[in-house]
Amino acid sequence: MPSLRGGPDVRQCLLLLLPFLAAWEAGSGQLHYSVPEEAKHGTFVGRIAQDLGLELAELVPRLFRVASKDRGDLLEVNLQNGILFVNSRIDREALCGRSEECSIHLEVIVDRPLQVFHVEVEVRDINDNPPVFPTTEKTIQFHESRLLDSRFPLEGASDADIGANALLSYKLSSSEFFFLDVQTNDELSQSLFLVLGKSLDREENAEVKLLLVATDGGKPELTGTVQILIKVLDVNDNEPTFPQSVYKVQLLENTANGTLVVKLNASDADEGSNSEIVYSLSSDVSSTTRTKFQIDPTSGEIRTNGGLDYEERTAYEIQVIASDKGTPSMSGHCKISVKLVDINDNTPEVSITSLSLPVQENAPLGAVIALVSVSDRDSGINGQVTCSLTPHVPFKLVSTFKNYYSLVLDSALDRETTADYKVVVTARDRGSPSLWATASMSVEVADVNDNAPAFAHPEYTVFVKENNPPGAHIFTVSATDADAQENALVSYSLVEQRLGERLLSSFVSVHAESGKVFALQPLDHEELELLQFQVSARDAGVPALGSNVTLQVFVLDENDNAPVLLSHGAVGAGGTVSQFVSRSVVSGHVVAKVRAIDADSGYNAWLSYELQSSAGNSRSLFRVGLYTGEISTTRSLDEADALHQRLLVLVRDHGEPALTATATVLVSLIENSQAPKASSKTLVDAIGREASLVDVNVYLIIAICAVSSLLVLTLLLYTALRCSATPTDRACAAGKPVLVCSSAVGTWSYSQQRRQRVCSGEGPPKTDLMAFSPSLSQGPESAEERQPPLDSEYVAKPLDVAVHHRFLHKKKHSGFYTLGDPLSSQSQTKW
Template identity: 45%
Template sequence: MVNYIEDYEARGWLVHFILLQMSWEFIFCQLHYVITEESKHGTFVGRIAQDLGLDMGEINSRMLRVVSRDEKEYFQVNLQNGILFVNNIIDREKLCLDSTVCVIPLQIIVDKPVHIYRVEVEIEDINDNSPAFPFGEYNLLISELKPAGSRFPLEGAIDADVGLNTITSYELSACDYFTLDFQKYLNHIRTLELVMKKSLDREKQSVHNLTLISYDGGKPRLSGTTQIIVIVEDANDNSPQFDQPFIQCSIPENAVLGTLIMRLNATDLDQGKNGEITYTLSNLLSPRIKDIFKLDPHTGDITLIRSLDFETTKRYELSIDATDHAENPMVGHCKVLVTVVDVNDNPPEMTVMSLSVPVPEDASQGTIIAIISVHDRDSGSNGKVNCRISDHTPFKLIPTFMGDFSLTVNAPLDREQKSLYDIVITATDEGFPPLSVAKTVKIDISDVNDNTPQFIQAIDTIFIKENNPPGVHVYTVSASDLDIGQNSFITFSLTDSTVDGIPISSYISINPETGKIFALLSFDHEQVAYFQCHIRATDAGLPPLGSNLTLNIFIQDINDNAPSFLPNFLETTIKTSNTAHPGHLVTKVKAVDLDSGYNAWITYSFMDSTVKVPFVISQQTGEISLRRAITDSDSDEYRLVVLAQDHGDPIMTALTQITISLVESGEEMKLDHQESNGYNDAFSDANVYLVISICIISSIFLITLIAFTVLRWQKYRDEVNDLKESYKVCSNTGGSWMYSQESQYKLYLNSTQPKNDLMVFTPSSQTTGNGNTSGEAVIPNSFTPKHPNPDWRYSASLKAAMQGAVHMEGAAVLRGAAVGLEQQWPTVSSATPEPGGGEVSPPVGAGVNCNSWTFKYGPGNPKQPVPQIPPDFPENFIIPGSPAIISIRQDQPSTQAHKSNFITFGKKEETKKKKKKKKGNKNQEKANNNAADNNDQ
């Protein structure tokens, strides 16, 4: 009993695996809808356009349509609202008889561009079929020797519905001897058995009438009934027993007829006829199964008598009965599950859908051309299909969904290179041996305007003779386009441009279709010798493409202009000396020709060459000169006719008359002088405005310069006067001069500021060389300011100090002795080698920012008296060769014992700074002045 239950569990797992394989394809889809069977026409299925993300406005223009694999239009799409609805009533039992899950695969296809979507609609079962038993009455022969608990298999009812709508339970009418037992595997009843609760007694009751009812799980609940008549037999108490109550086997679908599937074995413990067994197929099997398999009643061999097809039925369940030969035979039962093994016996099926041809040559990579649907009825590896296309093509197959491929553009297309492709698509499954199918798809490449018209050459040159008749054909342009149709239709036009301000369209025109160029006017080489035009060739494609041709047009000259003499050489009279030597240039004639080249090459000659004249003319230059000396026999006047002719064809000429008068040499010079004066007068008249302009500009410049100098001189005098008032020099009883320690003056010398050098001379009390003992600085009348004898030598430090800034503090003290000026700091002197020379040296350690200097005279550098200034010496004077001004100021009358005489060497002062200091130190200056007055007294 345990083995029996284990066998049934194993059989349940197998059924579960088979159902999982059947529903595996159900997973791979984009949209999945569920409706019930028997739905009426127009029943709502789903909003297909919205679920697929399609715009309502484009489902009609893109031709959305539904394609079913079996070509039955169960569903349709409303193109107004994008709703998928039922078109025909669906009977699930007819459509999916042996399948638990009924799914209708649909392909939703839209064009422009082509896209395909996979949609599956699951048909839910409704309870529209009642359970039905194969027979209305069953007869069972049961021996009375059967013990209690014996089981008798019953043929279950059949319900075409699935799921909850199929058979879920059985019910047996009330009986004391029998009960009903059924087991479920995967929610399906697989075994139905009649169980005997207690032993039978034929003498009490030989026949038992039972009613078997089957119920499904639908709403409403439906049922079916059958009658079971149990006939109690006597005697035989052992029934045949199979080795296994449930046996599995497999057979390939291409097995030949007569193939042995398996051999059954059953045993009976009885002896004699009661132990002899006969194998038979159960009467409960359908006739269709009995037509496929044959059971040998003696050996138990099951053989194949009809071909199998895995794609039609994948498995068969056989019920086998083993019956002994007793008078009251007993029967043993066995289940055989025959699984059909798939073989690769079906080649792939290929369908080309939504073929979008012709393909434009500018189609981008990835553009879908067609949908290739491939299906193989086999399963497993035998049903897996691979597609490939012929090599060396600009196309590619891309898998989209299960069994669908997109034929797309994989490389740039060029119709000009190849306009038609024969694409061979081959579908091959993975079975062994593999089966394949091939289909050829013709793809035309349509032209797009991707080639510009091309001229034979980008630049061309033509020549047109002048004086051409208007409207004459001068040139024909041609261009080619590799495109076809409208894209290759070329028109020609002139690009807008001008020639000397005149539009090019006034000169030439072009026929837009033939490319012929016509001259609109008669050209004149003397007016226009060359011009350039641009011709554009444009095709009729969309957008139009074009290219340009640069045409250089040269106007060829013809001899249509005669030479002409310049006005100066028409009927002129020339006077020349009668004493001139041979070769003397008398005059020169000049003619011009508006033509060019040989047509403008002019030669000169005398018209009457037979007359003997003493003159000769140069053919190239037109110069007329003396050929020989003038004699007394020669005439005083010659009238020469000069002929100018060009080298054109025909030759054109011009004439002029030159009168040459022979005069004396003096008259010729006089004439030349008069002509020269006339030239000067003409020159003066021509340049009078230029001379006037130059004079006015020069006058303005001089006035500006004088005004600037006067203003600067006035400013300089003001600064000098301010300087005189600012410095107060006082002397004490000891003969020392010092500045007030209360006042501080700062003088700065640099490249932009004025410089000031102050030199103070103390009056000497000793007798000078001229006998002056008054203590005044005496300078002779003939005194000329110059360096001490022989000159002054400046040290390097002095030169540096003169170039630097001189800073003088008011607290500095200069003390003068009887012999001259001396400072308190030690000095470094630079003596001159000459006797009586002097030196000037700065104080040691003073640096360049100090204005204390020591002046020493003589070869031994003794202190020398300061030169005395004479009384009649002017108050201000300038040292020759020096920009400094020497100023002599007398603060006290000459009758006093001591005079305040000082010479100031100064340049421009910073008057603005001095004024600010005077305002800031007004009280200090008053005190200093009082102190100075006291010292002077």
């Protein structure tokens, strides 16, 4: 800041006004300071933090920083006291040249939250450049015949400073022959003339030496000098003259090479060779000007010689000398002032400074993404620039200062929809025709954990055979997360629960990374038919998100239980029983009944009975019901039959391999008169109970068959309606199709009413298996037992015989069955 002069009262008043001026400037959106050029390092410029309303303690946490485009590190801020000071040498002439205004534009950026301030520091000129003449010595030739008051133009000095520091005054050393005439033209430029005040006599004074001193108006004053050597010539006493001393010309900066600038026409009053004129550029003309213009020495035409650029230089002054061919030669002088007219030949320049990349997808609206600055080297309307963005991007430009913009968020972001945006900023000037330029930047959207892992289905059905090895892989769950990186890293775990007195984790486990589900111990269908639990999938985001999927694990039965004889009935658990039979019984008389059960289910629990060979003619005398276990006579008894019969009954299930059990029946043939009373009474009671049981079974079978037939008819009608509604999916309808399995002993099914599908062969999957009670009469009077047909595809355990309601589907003759989730890739298993 400039020093304050005057009395103490004046200084106090100015000091009181400074805070109000700083407050007014901060309120207007920009701070203004001033600093003299060539100020020393550390020179105080202003209390920038205080003027911006920022606390000193928050400068470092909020990342307070100062940026200046193309200005390097001339100014710096002390973060301890918030003072803006001079950091390196400031040369106003290097920054702004001869421009009247010279300022350093600073951008003050503060994060958390982001704020951008603009500070303008005016660089004040000091008198640090002395006046400089084009040359230090100049030689002028004067004829002795020159008239009094003859004038010779001199090239003035130049001063790189501005204002009063560049206001020059001239003084010529004392001479009896010459004095200095300084004229100021309408453009505030000075013309110097050396005027002859006394006639010259070459014989008395052949040379005159003068010293021309130029003094600027700065404080302290600086001076420059040039030595002038005047040589007095004889003979040719008339010099060429121009119609005017100054010619003013305007040219467009895009003027083509060779364009005529001006045609000079000087005249000389002499005759002969003394009046022949040759034109040339003065030695004072700079080399730059010589590259831009050329003069024809004979015609006096000045034409352009090189490309002109208004942005490099706006005006040229050309000193021209017209010399005659006399001896000695005499010359006249004129000046051509060439001003260039700007055209729109510079495209705007766009600069993008990224601040907050990548952008979080949950960034608030109005968040500043980047800073954009534009410039145009043209002037006037050609240098006025407007900015626009590519359409359909969630950003907009907000003007913060002249030619400065902020790229801010205008609408919500979603990385899962668009992960990257290409933002193109177009800067267009207002010239005619308009010129434009673009700058692009890629705005990456950073992921936040806003998507939970998702399973393809909320529930999966898995079928596992019992007696699996410990650690067997039974299923793989898989969840996807739409997020990225750690937010999409999914881990799996069991949702712990109790199954009776045991924890779920004692039965199954899940691999945290792969999602593979393992059975930790062999599963037993007879203990656990259905294991239903949940698996949780959670991502690694903060906070973590998760979801659950339900697994229904059905334990399929294997034939691992042999038939077991019941402890009640005609044949007990001991496997051996004695029975008395009267010789008077007729064919088909029920002697005894073998009853057995199988802990397995389905086909593995379907039992058949057969009579093994034994001594005597027992095979022809007795038979056993294939599925009832009733031992009956095949004919009437006669005297030839052995008194004691030993029958061995083999009970076999239909598993693979089949498991068996045996029962021994000892039959004693007696005459009616030989039967003990107690035994006869017992036999009669047993026979009565068996007959009653047979009657009850017959009625029960008839009732079940009637209900099953009605159910079959209903399901067939429902299936027909469903298939007619969706003719393209006849094999496996969209509803709950019915699969009916039949054999010689009846028809049956199993219905889970769940989502698992059961399909056979190559057709579409079927969902349920319906079962019906046996439809064949199996009374004691049956002539023979019927075997299941060989082409039967499915067999299962009838409902009236089954003890456990389990199911098993099997296709005979090395067929296939299909169980499990229709989405599973492993849905066919060969039994």
